[in-house]
Amino acid sequence: MSALGISALKVLAALGLMLGNGVVMIYMLRKVLGHLHIRLGPMHVGWKGTLQTVMDVLKLLTKEDITPRAVDRWLFRIAPAVVFIPSLMAYAALPFSDTWRVTNLDSGLLYTFTALSLVPLGILMAGWASSNKWSLLGGMRAAAQQIAYEVPLLLSVLPIVMLVGSMNLGVIVEAQRGTVLAVIPRWFIMNPLFWPTFVLYSISALVETNQTPFDMSEAESELVGGFATEYSAMKFGLLFLSEFSNQFIVAALTVTLFFGGWTLPWVPEAVSNTFGPLTFMLKTYLVIAVMMWIRGTFPRVRIDQLMQLGWQRLIPISLAWIVISGVVIKVWS
Amino acid sequence: MQGAADHIVLAAFVIIGILFVPLTLTASRLLAPSKPDERKLDTYECGSEPIGPPWVQFRIGYYVYALLFVVFDIETVFLYPWAVAFDHLGLFILVEMVIFIAILAAGLAYAWKEGALRWR
Numbered sequence: 219m220s221a222l223g224i225s226a227l228k229v230l231a232a233l234g235l236m237l238g239n240g241v242v243m244i245y246m247l248r249k250v251l252g253h254l255h256i257r258l259g260p261m262h263v264g265w266k267g268t269l270q271t272v273m274d275v276l277k278l279l280t281k282e283d284i285t286p287r288a289v290d291r292w293l294f295r296i297a298p299a300v301v302f303i304p305s306l307m308a309y310a311a312l313p314f315s316d317t318w319r320v321t322n323l324d325s326g327l328l329y330t331f332t333a334l335s336l337v338p339l340g341i342l343m344a345g346w347a348s349s350n351k352w353s354l355l356g357g358m359r360a361a362a363q364q365i366a367y368e369v370p371l372l373l374s375v376l377p378i379v380m381l382v383g384s385m386n387l388g389v390i391v392e393a394q395r396g397t398v399l400a401v402i403p404r405w406f407i408m409n410p411l412f413w414p415t416f417v418l419y420s421i422s423a424l425v426e427t428n429q430t431p432f433d434m435s436e437a438e439s440e441l442v443g444g445f446a447t448e449y450s451a452m453k454f455g456l457l458f459l460s461e462f463s464n465q466f467i468v469a470a471l472t473v474t475l476f477f478g479g480w481t482l483p484w485v486p487e488a489v490s491n492t493f494g495p496l497t498f499m500l501k502t503y504l505v506i507a508v509m510m511w512i513r514g515t516f517p518r519v520r521i522d523q524l525m526q527l528g529w530q531r532l533i534p535i536s537l538a539w540i541v542i543s544g545v546v547i548k549v550w551s
Numbered sequence: 552m553q554g555a556a557d558h559i560v561l562a563a564f565v566i567i568g569i570l571f572v573p574l575t576l577t578a579s580r581l582l583a584p585s586k587p588d589e590r591k592l593d594t595y596e597c598g599s600e601p602i603g604p605p606w607v608q609f610r611i612g613y614y615v616y617a618l619l620f621v622v623f624d625i626e627t628v629f630l631y632p633w634a635v636a637f638d639h640l641g642l643f644i645l646v647e648m649v650i651f652i653a654i655l656a657a658g659l660a661y662a663w664k665e666g667a668l669r670w671r
Contacts, residue, residue, distance in 0.1 A: 221556055225563040233567065279575075280582045287592040288601075303568035310564055321557040328631055350594050351605045362613050365620040372627040379634040447595055452579035456572065525616070529659075529668040533623065537656055540630070541649050547637070548645055 228320045232309040239466045240459045244271045246503075247510050254514035275455070283451035286349070293347035298449070298456040300340030305460035308333035308467045313388040315480040315494025326387035327379065330471060331372055334426060334464060338364035344457065345445035356444030363432065363524055367425040370532035374418035377543035378406060378475055387471075391479030395487070403483035407476040411543055416476055418536050423468045425524070428461060429509055431516040432524060469505035470498070477501055615667045619659075626655050 245260070245268065252259025260267030285294060310333075311326035313319040323329050338361050345357015379385055382393045394405050406412045425432040446457050473479060479501075480494035490497070519527075594601045633640070633648055662668055 221559055222563070225556075225560040226567065228560055229563045229567045232564070233571065279579050281579075282583050282585055283576075283579060284587070284591055286594050288594050288604075299569070299572040302572055303565065306568045306571075307561070307564045310561055321560050323557055346606075348594075349605055351596065351601075354605045354609075358609065358613055362616055365624075366616060369620065369623040369627060372624075373630070376630055376634045379631065380637040383635060383638040385631065385635055451583060452575050455579075456575065526668065529616075529619070530663065533659065534656065537652050541652060544637070544645050544648070548642065551638075 232320055233306060236306055236309060236463045236466075237459070240462045241271045241275065243462045243466065243506060244274070246506070247513075250507060250510040251514050254511070278452055278455040281451040283453060284448075286448050288349040289448060290347040290349065293343050294448075295453075297340050297344035297347055298453045300343055301337055301460045302340075302456045304333045304336035304340075305463045305467070308464070311387055312467070312470050313391055313474065313479060314498050316388065316491055318480075318495045319388065322386065322388060324384065324386045327375065327385040327390070327471075327475075330387070330467065331368075334467060335364075335368050337460065337464060341445050344449065348445070348448040350448050352447045353445050356447070359521055360428065360445055363425055363521070363528070364428075366525055366528040367422045367532070370418055370528060370536045371422035371426055373533070373536035373540060374415050374422060375475060376536075376540050377412065377415050377547075380540075380544060381411075381547055387474050387479070391474055391481060394478040395481045395490075397483050403478060405476060405478040405483070411546060412476065414535070414539050415543075418532055418539070419472070419475070421527075422532065423472065424509065424512070425528070427464045427468050429465065429513055431512065431519055465506060465509060466502065469509065470502045472505050473498065473501040477505075619662055619667065622658065623655070626651075 248270070249259040249267075260270035263269040263273050285291065308330050310320045311323045311329050313322075313326075341360040341364075342357045345353045345355075345360065348354070348357075378390065382390050384390065394403075396404050398404050398408070402408050407416060446454055449457055480490070480498040482490040482493070482497055629651070630648070633644070637645075
């Protein structure tokens, strides 16, 4: 098959995965939150409500698409695309196993962050174009918090790049293969040098994906629907889908950077490679489950607290940690 | 040429993304009803009439944060290549980078002192 055909198939596979993830994750979120609240969550459509989100997607498709009179029509229409396309592109560099990956980019880590960092642009466009006070506030908050936390997010993972010497996500995973002292997995989460890195990364990543303790941009109790207030039907569906997709990407990055990606410790390399994609998806969904648990547990922080935490704590700490880990890595080797 | 093939795939991502969005919106347009009326097309503000346009002067705080962001994001762009080559670089470059980070940290401290990091 031609190179173009293969690339198109790869992209369609990624698109399918993105849509599948959206459907599964929304069901999962409702079930996890339900059980955290000691209720059942969706139960009626299909076995234990499993078909609920499929029906919801169909419903979104057949809903009336309302474009309010006052909006900036042009921006209002393209904003969902500006949110959706980078979110799809972020799938390109993820290594599902040593052979299952769309591309083998040497700048994979930076590429994924770049794709994710385009999303707030679309959210800002959506918020502004809606010509609605709720939306504008939501869009502005989204832009402010996401640009504030992009810096610590990028800085926090630098020590890993320094140790591995590559931004290729596959190489980063390979560096975590096997065990230390025959029992401890060589995962970066097991390395004390990366514990502060992990904390910084987790907080920034939750903010970047608008997860609940930090979902200022669509805080439904303050801002109605945030930047998505005026969106309905499939435009809303696209905005929503990319949000879940971004959450998946961040969870997958967490697995890649800290939990050994597709590799399994304690088993022969061949076995761990065979089950690579399965391991990767399983680990990613575990991380997603933890993110949903956080979402069900913590109250929302205030925007001023959030901005102060970002600029006055996380950025200085991550800068300091780069210097410290630089010295440690040099002394070690 | 692994690199070139990868870039074709990335281009395919953009193209298919651009095609997918109108496709779903068209599907939705064909399937969905469309009965706009005066009230439905109003800006939604929880039922009350919107007073004044939302496109007004906005607080300056966001602008200051955006300026600071540009500085630090570009710093990060400089730090990434350094981190990739970190293994091969000597102690001298480490010291140089520490000085670079210190200058930026001083900038952050200045912005902090001037109150740019305070949310008002």
